[in-house]
Amino acid sequence: QVQLQESGPGLVKPSQTLSLTCTVSGGSISSGGYYWSWIRQHPGKGLEWIGYIYYSGSTYYNPSLKSRVTISVDTSKNQFSLKLSSVTAADTAVYYCARGRGSSTPPPYYFDYWGQGTLVTVSS
Amino acid sequence: DIQMTQSPSSLSASVGDRVTITCRASQSISSYLNWYQQKPGKAPKLLIYAASSLQSGVPSRFSGSGSGTDFTLTISSLQPEDFATYYCQQSYSTLRDTFGGGTKVEIK
Numbered sequence: 438q439v440q441l442q443e444s445g446p447g448l449v450k451p452s453q454t455l456s457l458t459c460t461v462s463g464g465s466i467s468s469g470g471y472y473w474s475w476i477r478q479h480p481g482k483g484l485e486w487i488g489y490i491y492y493s494g495s496t497y498y499n500p501s502l503k504s505r506v507t508i509s510v511d512t513s514k515n516q517f518s519l520k521l522s523s524v525t526a527a528d529t530a531v532y533y534c535a536r537g538r539g540s541s542t543p544p545p546y547y548f549d550y551w552g553q554g555t556l557v558t559v560s561s
Numbered sequence: 562d563i564q565m566t567q568s569p570s571s572l573s574a575s576v577g578d579r580v581t582i583t584c585r586a587s588q589s590i591s592s593y594l595n596w597y598q599q600k601p602g603k604a605p606k607l608l609i610y611a612a613s614s615l616q617s618g619v620p621s622r623f624s625g626s627g628s629g630t631d632f633t634l635t636i637s638s639l640q641p642e643d644f645a646t647y648y649c650q651q652s653y654s655t656l657r658d659t660f661g662g663g664t665k666v667e668i669k
Contacts, residue, residue, distance in 0.1 A: 484597075484605065484648055484660040497655055533604055544655045546611070547595040551604035 439463040441534050441552035449528075449559050455521040459534030459552055466515045467492055472537035472545040473517040475508060477530040478554070485530075489537055489545065490517060497543050524559045531556050563587050565651055567661035573669040580636040582664045584649035589629045593653035596625055596634045599663075600645045608647075609634065636666075644668055 445457035459473070466473060474489035488498035490508045498506045507520040521528060531554040537545025564587035574580050584594065592612040597605035607616045609625035612632055622637040636643055649661040 483663045484650075486659040535604075539652075544652050544659070546593075546652050547607055547650070548597075548605075549607050549610075549616070551606075554604050 439536060439550045441536065441550055443532060443534050443552045443555040445555065445557070447556060447558060449524055449557060450561050451525055451559055452523055455519070455524050455528060455532075455557055455559070457519045457532055457534075457555065457557070458516050459518070461515045461517070461536075466510060466517060467512050470538060470540070472497075472539055472543065473508075473510065474535045474537045474545070474548060475519045476533045476535055476548070476551075478533070479527075479530045487519065487521075487532075489543070491541065491543070493541070526559050529557065529559045563590065563651055563654055565649055565659070565661040567647075567649055567664050569664060570662065571665040571667060573667045574639050575669045576639055576641055578639045578669075580639050580643075580666060582634045582647055582649075582666075584627075584632045584634070584661050586630045586632075586651055586653075590651045590653035592628045593651055594625075594627065594632045595650045595652060596623075597648045597650060598643075598645045599648065605648060639666070 440462045442460045449455045472489040475487040490496045505522045510517045533554045534552045535548040536550040537548050539545035566585045568583045594612045596609040599605040613625045624635045646663045646665045648663050
């Protein structure tokens with residue numbers, strides 16, 4: 438059974454960089470056919486795709502966030518990470534990591550495993 | 562950009578009711594449409610993928626249909642554990658608006 442777990446600071450100051458890590462267990466992050474993804478949810482709102490990284494290392498970002506987002510993978514630790522720079526209060530949200538299944542052509546077909554989510558608040 | 566519009570945004574129903582939620586895409590997305598269920602404080606859970614395929618472990622009272630621009634999620638007999646928010650998601654194109662706005666199913 439694949440499990441994902443987010444970790445990182447719950448409070449980030451405005452203009453700083455939000456950094457989160459997702460640890461994957463029950464499966465290898467290097468396995469083919471998966472997109473390792475970040476999705477967020479503003480308080481009381483809907484879901485927003487942030488971006489994903491294919492197992493090959495190719496990255497794809499939401500155009501609205503692209504200039505501030507970096508997603509990377511650490512295969513030695515079976516983890517992938519999110520960095521979101523120059524954060525503002527509008528970046529306060531629950532951040533989820535998820536596994537997307539798909540081919541080499543994005544987007545992933547669907548997201549079948551999700552972490553429990555972690556609330557990140559941007560405030561001074 | 563492809564816009565995903567769900568309706569209604571909320572509904573009230575009773576246990577045992579048949580419930581239908583609609584998702585409309587602003588352009589054809591073939592059958593690249595998924596449905597998720599989210600309960601308060603929890604991560605979304607995949608219910609239906611490719612418009613009509615039931616995810617493993619999901620009760621058969623959930624079903625999906627549609628193709629092109631119009632899709633529906635049907636719960637044949639609403640159970641107490643089904644009260645939640647439901648989201649559609651297009652997987653046709655990598656664009657900003659992937660998810661619909663959600664439909665909250667509440668107890669009548």
